[in-house]
Amino acid sequence: SQQGEEDPQALSIQEGENATMNCSYKTSINNLQWYRQNSGRGLVHLILIRSNEREKHSGRLRVTLDTSKKSSSLLITASRAADTASYFCATDARTSGSRLTFGEGTQLTVNP
Amino acid sequence: EAQVTQNPRYLITVTGKKLTVTCSQNMNHEYMSWYRQDPGLGLRQIYYSMNVEVTDKGDVPEGYKVSRKEKRNFPLILESPSPNQTSLYFCASSRSGVSNQPQHFGDGTRLSIL
Numbered sequence: 001s002q003q004g005e006e007d008p009q010a011l012s013i014q015e016g017e018n019a020t021m022n023c024s025y026k027t028s029i030n031n032l033q034w035y036r037q038n039s040g041r042g043l044v045h046l047i048l049i050r051s052n053e054r055e056k057h058s059g060r061l062r063v064t065l066d067t068s069k070k071s072s073s074l075l076i077t078a079s080r081a082a083d084t085a086s087y088f089c090a091t092d093a094r095t096s097g098s099r100l101t102f103g104e105g106t107q108l109t110v111n112p
Numbered sequence: 113e114a115q116v117t118q119n120p121r122y123l124i125t126v127t128g129k130k131l132t133v134t135c136s137q138n139m140n141h142e143y144m145s146w147y148r149q150d151p152g153l154g155l156r157q158i159y160y161s162m163n164v165e166v167t168d169k170g171d172v173p174e175g176y177k178v179s180r181k182e183k184r185n186f187p188l189i190l191e192s193p194s195p196n197q198t199s200l201y202f203c204a205s206s207r208s209g210v211s212n213q214p215q216h217f218g219d220g221t222r223l224s225i226l
Contacts, residue, residue, distance in 0.1 A: 031210075033214065042116075042220055043155075043217045045214035092211050098209045100215065105154060
């Protein structure tokens with residue numbers, strides 16, 4: 001079964017609005033990463049948050065991590081049409097050795 | 113330019129005809145891995161390699177082989193492809209392991225097995 005699960009599966013917003021995506025996971029982790037995938041292309045790393053961190057920022061991105069709830073959120077502020085993509089969380093579970101497990105992703109559509 | 117290069121990008125072939133998808137990285141990364149992406153299933157890891165001559169199974173290794181004879185290359189081999197291996201495949205690399213390391217992905221190989 002998937003370690004990480006994103007919610008919602010799909011999100012459609014207007015340009016300028018904020019987009020929030022959530023990720024839940026099942027077992028204790030070392031780190032959690034967020035990736036972006038444009039249609040048909042490879043994944044691009046966005047941000048990594050360690051298990052002892054609660055919040056991290058990178059430009060218009062804000063990631064939070066709540067290890068007690070086993071969940072993370074990715075907030076994209078002031079969204080742009082170019083942010084349209086699929087977003088995935090990936091976890092490095094403490095019991096999985098050197099393996100990264102991805103969720104099924106959230107498809108974000110930002111309408112101009 | 114730092115990159116992960118996969119070839120071919122697209123391939124249509126028939127059941128049972130052996131094929132190899134190549135993956136090469138120019139970042140001197142120790143860790144390389146292969147994933148397949150299917151609708152509704154997300155990305156699933158097939159095999160990974162911590163370093164030269166060190167490979168290990170991921171979540172869905174059946175029907176696949178890999179080798180890591182050189183640091184930069186990590187080919188994925190389908191000895192006898194079957195239709196259920198029709199998928200979008202990604203190679204990825206990182207400096208060392210997955211802890212604290214962002215993965216660099218190739219652009220993908222779309223395989224269709226008829």
